[in-house]
Amino acid sequence: MAFKSKAVESKTVFFNLLLCLVIFYSLFYMIGSVCFGAFRLDNFDGLIPFDFKTEPVESNSKYLVVKRRVWDYALTVTFLHVIITSLVMLEFPTVWQWWLALG
Structure with missing residues (x-):
C-alpha cells in the first residue's frame, strides 16, 4: 500500500x-489565566x-516543576499517552517507528 499525497504550497x-501557533498560545494563556484564578x-x-534565563529552583515561586520532578512528570505523561493510544486503537502499539518517535 503506497502513500499518495499532493504537493502543498509553501504559503499553505x-x-x-x-x-x-496562534491556537496553541491562545489556549495556553486562557488555561493559564483560569489556573491563576483557581490557585x-x-x-x-x-x-x-x-x-530561559531564570534558573528553575525550588525557592523560585514561578516554577511549579523543578529539576528533580521533571522526569516524574515526563514519565507520567508518556505512560498516560501510551495508555490512551492503546485504548483508542484497542491494541498495544508494536510498531518500532512509533516507539522511536515517542522516545
Missing part, C-alpha cells in the same frame, strides 16, 4: 503553522514559557 504550510497565585507572568 506557513499559514497552517501560524494558525497552530489564587500572586502574579501571572506571561513570559514563563519563553524565559
Whole structure:
C-alpha cells in the first residue's frame, strides 16, 4: 500500500503553522489565566514559557516543576499517552517507528 499525497504550497504550510501557533498560545494563556484564578497565585507572568534565563529552583515561586520532578512528570505523561493510544486503537502499539518517535 503506497502513500499518495499532493504537493502543498509553501504559503499553505506557513499559514497552517501560524494558525497552530496562534491556537496553541491562545489556549495556553486562557488555561493559564483560569489556573491563576483557581490557585489564587500572586502574579501571572506571561513570559514563563519563553524565559530561559531564570534558573528553575525550588525557592523560585514561578516554577511549579523543578529539576528533580521533571522526569516524574515526563514519565507520567508518556505512560498516560501510551495508555490512551492503546485504548483508542484497542491494541498495544508494536510498531518500532512509533516507539522511536515517542522516545
